Amino acid sequence: MDWDKLRIFHAVADAGSLTHAGDSLHLSQSAVSRQIRALEEQLNTTLFHRHARGLILTEQGELLFDATRAMTKRLDAAAARIRDSEEEVFGELRVTTPIGFGTLWLAPRLPKLYERYPNLKIDLILEERVLDLPMREADVAIRMKEPSQADLIRKRLMNVRMRLYATQQYLDTAGSIARVEDFEHHRLICQNPSSAQVSAGAAMVQELMAHNIPSTLTVNNYFGVLQAVLNNLGVGVLPNYLNEHFPGLLRVLPDLESGEVPVFLAYPEELRQSKRVGAFRDFVQEEVQAHRRKLREQAQD
Known part of the structure; x- marks a missing residue:
């Protein structure tokens, strides 16, 4: 033909x-x-x-x-x-992540990556849908579960847990929360049960909803939940990696949290030698290590 x-x-x-x-x-x-x-x-x-x-x-x-x-x-x-056979890291790299993680964890760190590689072009695809990496819908994926597609190189980056957070201003106005039953006087902010989300987070929300909370706000992604919490609207179910960038968030009911949510980085086997992929992979792993150190330091303060 x-x-x-x-x-x-x-x-x-x-x-x-x-x-x-x-x-x-x-x-x-x-x-x-x-x-x-x-x-x-x-x-x-x-x-x-x-x-x-x-x-x-x-x-x-x-x-x-x-x-x-x-x-x-x-x-x-x-x-x-x-x-990518050239020495310089340049060109477009398509990275797909869930909306919450890409917006709240990855995007704030990208200035450091561009500072290191000014000729790199990142196309950040915020998508809950799992894109097909072998078919090149994206070059690199960060996912909240281990990828099931074949012919992928995968690296477990860290674990995330969903927890309850509120602002001091909201708690001063609405009162403290010592037990789940106290939610009858508070508003719960969480992802809509029907929206795409990590199963551990959905299970935690279902457990909370079983207590017949009178006032709720549901949003279809964690960025919306965060904005509502920061604006003193209620208590939100949010990932624990937000502590670093939003130190004003106070943890509510510290004994209550979701199971572990694994975070994986994956890319096609055929891009193993790609300098752009390698540069991004190494950068993300460095940032994960720095994030862990900062959380340990905050816990010790």
């Missing part, structure tokens, strides 16, 4: 237009159209339904587009490995 025709087909399928595909390929619309017709003749099938608003893939076209998309991702991976 002609690689050039496949490249043009992929551009047309991606753009949904002969004109737009021609612009990206620096070809005339008629040249693109001829290549698509030739490919359809070669395969003896129709790849696009043509109408006034553009082009829509046929079922056969969808099958071919799936194949060219996979080929493109593999070629991108090969190109990345070739670029």
